[in-house]
Amino acid sequence: MEFMQALRQRWSNADSLVCVGLDPEPAKFPARFGSDPDAVFAFCRAIVDATAGHACAFKPQIAHFAALGAEDALTRLIAHIHAAHPGIPVILDAKRGDIGSTARHYAAEAFDRYAADAVTANPYLGRDSVQPFLDRADRGVVILCRTSNPGAADLQDLPVQAAGGTQRPLYQHVAETIARDWNGHGNCALVVGATWPEQLREVRAIVGDMPFLVPGVGAQGGDVEAVVRNARTADGTGLMVSSSRAILYASQGDDFADAAAAAAQALKEQVNRYR
Ligand SMILES: O=C(O)c1cc(=O)[nH]c(=O)n1[C@@H]1O[C@H](COP(=O)(O)O)[C@@H](O)[C@H]1O
Numbered sequence: 001m002e003f004m005q006a007l008r009q010r011w012s013n014a015d016s017l018v019c020v021g022l023d024p025e026p027a028k029f030p031a032r033f034g035s036d037p038d039a040v041f042a043f044c045r046a047i048v049d050a051t052a053g054h055a056c057a058f059k060p061q062i063a064h065f066a067a068l069g070a071e072d073a074l075t076r077l078i079a080h081i082h083a084a085h086p087g088i089p090v091i092l093d094a095k096r097g098d099i100g101s102t103a104r105h106y107a108a109e110a111f112d113r114y115a116a117d118a119v120t121a122n123p124y125l126g127r128d129s130v131q132p133f134l135d136r137a138d139r140g141v142v143i144l145c146r147t148s149n150p151g152a153a154d155l156q157d158l159p160v161q162a163a164g165g166t167q168r169p170l171y172q173h174v175a176e177t178i179a180r181d182w183n184g185h186g187n188c189a190l191v192v193g194a195t196w197p198e199q200l201r202e203v204r205a206i207v208g209d210m211p212f213l214v215p216g217v218g219a220q221g222g223d224v225e226a227v228v229r230n231a232r233t234a235d236g237t238g239l240m241v242s243s244s245r246a247i248l249y250a251s252q253g254d255d256f257a258d259a260a261a262a263a264a265q266a267l268k269e270q271v272n273r274y275r
Pocket of ligand 1: 021023061093095120146147148149191192193215216217218219220242243244245246
């Protein structure tokens with residue numbers, strides 16, 4: 001099933017706008033995983049199975065696997081999600097983007113090697129650097145627009161000249177360019193951080209109903225109510241509100257999976273109160 005179709009079905013069927021981020025950090029795993037040589041996979045699988053009922057998507061972060069030499073665990077984890085929880089799309093968070101000939105390999109990595117339904121991409125190198133992802137009409141391309149981190153303003157807020165001669169911040173130009181020129185297959189989404197509610201409102205006004213991936217609630221302190229009120233679409237969807245650490249490490253005891261499920265459910269219910 002196409003990424004956008006799967007996401008919309010999931011919003012509706014699971015009544016959830018919550019994306020569960022999978023950012024394994026073995027030092028934070030419960031003690032019981034200490035001697036398990038396959039701890040990364042076993043931990044993440046337990047989280048996936050516990051939280052699936054509350055998730056509109058899963059988002060494994062590639063560096064958290066690659067830094068551990070755990071690419072095989074990532075492959076098996078995504079295969080497990082597809083087999084055990086069909087219909088829940090997987091967004092590979094890799095923030096890719098490079099000259100076209102290299103970007104083609106990044107697209108093959110995300111979509112063919114890892115079988116991800118969508119990938120995060122960096123627009124900084126321009127359209128040709130994202131084209132190999134855009135060309136895969138059945139997959140999602142989730143493009144950085146206004147990121148959640150404190151330094152987001154350093155470059156993303158720099159004023160640029162708009163068509164009519166007016167000035168506006170670069171992230172707004174990125175949003176409009178993607179909505180107008182890059183989204184021919186309707187497979188684009190934007191990353192806008194939960195830590196910037198005003199910018200969420202501004203980007204929503206520019207791009208209509210395009211889905212947003214919104215990281216930054218939970219560990220980064222984003223305000224869920226402000227996110228949902230400012231960035232939901234008219235039908236009360238349009239968001240993948242993503243949380244990693246606050247769900248994954250809700251407990252470091254033997255109840256970690258139950259605690260993760262409770263954290264995902266609580267976020268789902270909090271989001272649903274305002275949409
Ligand atoms: O693309 C992302 O997912 C992303 C974009 C962004 O602007 N901010 C951001 O935090 N992320 C990712 O979202 C996750 C946030 O993790 P938590 O702060 O633990 O919920 C990490 O995997 C980040 O790499």
